[in-house]
């Protein structure tokens with residue numbers, strides 16, 4: 001398989017010219033890691049994020065879907081400034097985050113953004129009582145007087161539905177759902193404009209997941225937050241989001257209003273992901289995603305999805321598709337998009353034929 005070298009990015013410091021009202025903008029953001037084998041760095045490189053372009057408006061929720069290892073967490077970390085991109089631009093309200101002075105960047109990241117992680121058990125200091133955990137960011141950023149900080153802690157607990165009696169409890173004395181409420185309250189302590197939630201319910205009991213998701217939706221409305229919601233659960237992403245982006249092997253391959261992505265996904269990968277979710281597309285058979293995601297150290301040439309795509313042909317092996325505009329804020333990168341009106345039945349039969357062909361080819365290989 002030919003190894004593609006991701007295209008060079010734009011000049012560092014280039015500021016995005018459009019949408020002055022955008023809260024966060026990524027332009028041609030790349031993250032490349034040194035690969036590790038057996039704990040040691042090798043000469044290989046991992047292309048964790050490649051050429052990401054994204055704009056997030058104030059108050060908007062953007063859902064991120066894709067299989068494991070497709071770069072969702074990397075994108076999330078770049079957005080909140082935890083991960084510096086290897087190249088490309090991350091701008092807050094039009095100002096390049098990584099061109100700011102260190103003090104301004106620390107303030108922008110520390111107070112303007114926050115991240116909620118998958119597992120609240122590991123995200124919270126087990127030795128500190130809840131009121132100290134919530135007060136810590138206020139102390140670090142010297143917000144208000146000591147009395148105002150104590151008031152803010154009470155306010156935060158009420159905001160996320162934690163009774164005041166839990167203020168002196170340790171994280172280990174709380175349920176998983178309560179711990180995630182503490183993590184959310186801490187994330188909101190400094191009134192961020194952007195909150196990124198990376199699989200915020202996947203470590204929780206099914207019974208409390210809906211409560212935490214409803215809490216996030218409620219907080220987003222009340223506080224006019226921009227929310228980036230990363231999840232494997234496509235149903236939930238659709239319910240939570242205004243816009244959905246699909247990632248594959250470090251690339252954003254489709255971006256669409258949530259309301260239309262289900263019926264109108266144009267990228268074969270998005271369609272296959274959705275079809276694998278029971279009850280979503282009502283297919284006769286789900287469209288199989290053939291084989292595993294290729295290694296991020298050796299992404300395929302051309303379109304990264306072409307090695308698993310039933311529509312792929314020669315051009316997909318050589319040319320990375322340009323971004324195509326499907327109108328109404330819907331964009332995708334594909335040479336042979338799913339056509340409007342193309343039924344799941346058609347896709348399943350094409351996919352089965354591709355699977356049979358792939359199986360036959362692999363049997364012929366010595």
Ligand SMILES: Nc1ncnc2c1ncn2[C@@H]1O[C@H](COP(=O)(O)OP(=O)(O)OP(=O)(O)O)[C@@H](O)[C@H]1O
Nearest residue numbers: 033034035046048067068069070071072073074296
């Ligand atoms: N610090 C790192 N060093 C080397 N490789 C990394 C590092 N962080 C992430 N990667 C690799 O980058 C790619 C993208 O990882 P990332 O965690 O962003 O994917 P993901 O879609 O969030 O996966 P998951 O759903 O499993 O959390 C993967 O191949 C991963 O192994």
